[in-house]
Amino acid sequence: MVLLLASASPRRRALLSQLVNDFDTVDPDIDESVLLNESPLDYVARLSVEKAQRYASADRAVLGADTTVAIGSSILGKPDGPESARAFLQRLSGCTHEVYTAITLNIAGRALTRKVTTLVTFAHLSENVITQYLMMDEYVGKAGAYAIQGYAGAFVSRIEGSYSAVVGLPLCETRELLLTANIPVRYG
Numbered sequence: 001m002v003l004l005l006a007s008a009s010p011r012r013r014a015l016l017s018q019l020v021n022d023f024d025t026v027d028p029d030i031d032e033s034v035l036l037n038e039s040p041l042d043y044v045a046r047l048s049v050e051k052a053q054r055y056a057s058a059d060r061a062v063l064g065a066d067t068t069v070a071i072g073s074s075i076l077g078k079p080d081g082p083e084s085a086r087a088f089l090q091r092l093s094g095c096t097h098e099v100y101t102a103i104t105l106n107i108a109g110r111a112l113t114r115k116v117t118t119l120v121t122f123a124h125l126s127e128n129v130i131t132q133y134l135m136m137d138e139y140v141g142k143a144g145a146y147a148i149q150g151y152a153g154a155f156v157s158r159i160e161g162s163y164s165a166v167v168g169l170p171l172c173e174t175r176e177l178l179l180t181a182n183i184p185v186r187y188g
Contacts, residue, residue, distance in 0.1 A: 069144025
């Protein structure tokens with residue numbers, strides 16, 4: 001059975017390659033709009049299911065994943081430019097926030113979903129630090145306007161939970177999900 005990663009994220013591709021030798025990728029290109037009154041955890045779960053269902057078939061297993069950053073019930077998705085990225089980083093500065101990640105494995109129409117919540121605490125960020133960070137463009141296409149695996153990792157004073165989930169694919173939960181579905185993993 002072919003394993004297909006429904007994600008355009010190079011970070012998810014790199015993380016999944018730590019677990020399995022062979023898989024294909026496809027950009028799911030779905031509408032990522034938040035539904036009215038949708039919680040951050042429900043939001044990422046719904047998107048992971050939609051991504052996994054989009055290419056589901058009898059001869060392949062499809063893995064979909066989604067990650068978002070939230071402060072309480074307020075979702076800080078991908079910024080639409082430097083000013084919204086600045087506003088996100090100002091909100092995250094000196095605060096603890098949640099990073100929600102959901103993964104869904106769809107095999108022949110049967111979907112298995114796992115949800116992961118990680119708490120991330122940022123140090124205080126001065127306006128000068130935020131301005132310099134935004135000049136790097138690392139925030140582009142990143143939930144919450146930051147990439148923990150990049151320079152923004154230096155902003156993190158504490159993390160409680162899964163680092164790989166914050167990057168975009170919780171390795172422990174993904175490994176368990178693949179094993180549950182009898183998909184071979186390294187050291188499985």
